[in-house]
Amino acid sequence: MxxxxxxxxxxxxxxxxxxxxxxxxxxxxxxxxxxxxxxxxxxxxxxxxxxxxxxxxxxxxxxxxxxxxxxxxxxxxxxxxxxxxxxxxxxxxxxxxxxxxxxxxxxxxxxxxxxxxxxxxxxxxxxxxxxxxxxxxxxxxxxxxTEPLAVARHAVNRGEVAKRDVAVVVGCGPIGLAVVLMLKAAGVRRVIASDYSARRRDLARACGADVVVDPATTSPWDALAAEKGVVTSVTKLYGDGLDALHALRRVPRLPWWSVVKGAQRLGVGPRSPVVFECVGVPGVIDDIVTHAPFLARVVVVGVCMEPDSFRPTMAVNKELDLRFSFCYDPAEFRETLHLVADGTVDxxxxxxxxxxxxxxxxxxxxxxxxxxxxxxxxxxxxxxxx
CATH class of the missing domain: 3.90.180.10 (Medium-chain alcohol dehydrogenases, catalytic domain)
Incomplete structure (x- = not known):
């Protein structure tokens, strides 16, 4: 043969x-x-x-x-x-x-x-x-x-992305585009995609991205900061917390701690965007850690073949979740095949x-x-x- x-x-x-x-x-x-x-x-x-x-x-x-x-x-x-x-x-x-x-x-x-x-x-x-x-x-x-799309489906699952979450896809090569497709298939309402290539930005739009930016002229982080509930400043994060506590403490005998925990269970408070790193070159993870909003989940899908570094203190201060994604399981593979076959994913x-x-x-x-x-x-x- x-x-x-x-x-x-x-x-x-x-x-x-x-x-x-x-x-x-x-x-x-x-x-x-x-x-x-x-x-x-x-x-x-x-x-x-x-x-x-x-x-x-x-x-x-x-x-x-x-x-x-x-x-x-x-x-x-x-x-x-x-x-x-x-x-x-x-x-x-x-x-x-x-x-x-x-x-x-x-x-x-x-x-x-x-x-x-x-x-x-x-x-x-x-x-x-x-x-x-x-x-x-x-x-x-x-x-x-089926195989590369299953990689993207697994990455979206690793990010635990909910429909109301805002997702940012950094890099619109094949895997980045596949992540966009799988985010939209999961019903995620706001997907921001970023790539230097005009051709790949067009492909990101064709795959369903809601906002597409050229990072040479417009930062994806500015687009993300414009989303309601996204926190990009520590003074904003702490200030909103103090304001909420002040309002609760004005109500006599109110168990304010129970109210806070109940609000957290309902998802009230700062939004936790999900960022997908789909580039795989040194420096990208550090750039994301530096610019991502507070409480973001960062899913690394890009394969960087060289040693890299980022500032842990920055990630600690923002309470970022840094996750890495590889492959898929057999059920995700089969699900992906049928999502394509039934037209849910094009x-x-x-x-x-x-x-x-x-x-x-x-x-x-x-x-x-x-x-x-x-x-x-x-x-x-x-x-x-x-």
């Missing part, structure tokens, strides 16, 4: 043996695969990522000197079953699957390990138990977005190009050097050679 491999940072199309499904595995004929920001990082920073993965207990993350087939976002049709399968679906049934598979008894990350070749290929192996049928009629372009604005296997290397260069694209998909059936 034809596949795109990466070795020492170089992407090239190669002819590889057709993968044979092992016990409990299904071979899919790939219809679409997505190029993820993690793939861009892995191409150039595989060793750094592998070192971190080893520290958390996974020793087989890809390294630069290994030849690996990337691709953990994909959809395909059932082509063959391995032994021990339940054969839940007919040959030709479209599926998506979690990008995790057992090989020689160990669990591996599909598309990010030499033990688990990914979806930048004509065929890919998946575990039958992690596969899910694509609902009838769903375009493979959209089915292939991720079509994310797809800005589709290329064949021969166009993958150029697509990587385009994504690394320009801001005109969001998600580039791969269709292995496209022939782009001479």
């Amino acid at each position: 034809r596949a795109v491999t990466v070795h020492q940072g170089v992407l090239e199309v190669a002819d590889l043996p057709l993968p044979e499904p092992g016990r409990g595995q299904v071979r899919l004929k790939v219809t679409r695969a997505g190029i993820c920001g993690s793939d861009l990082h892995a191409r150039l920073h595989a060793d750094a990522a592998a070192d971190i993965a080893a520290e958390v207990g996974y020793d087989d993350f890809m390294r630069r000197d290994q030849r690996v087939v990337l691709g953990h976002e994909f959809t395909g049709t059932v082509d063959a079953y391995g032994p021990g399968c339940h054969r839940r679906w007919e040959v030709g049934q479209p599926l998506v699957a979690l990008p995790l598979i057992r090989s020689d008894g160990d669990v591996h990350m599909t598309g990010l390990s030499r033990h688990a070749p990914g979806g930048y290929a004509e065929y890919v192996l998946v575990a039958e138990d992690t596969a899910m049928p694509v609902p009838d009629g769903l375009d493979p372009d959209l089915a292939a977005l 991720p079509r604005p994310l797809v800005t190009d589709v290329v064949g296997l021969d166009g993958v290397a150029a697509a990587f260069d385009t994504l690394a050097a320009a801001d005109q694209h969001a998600k580039i998909l791969i269709d292995p059936q496209i022939q782009e050679g001479p």
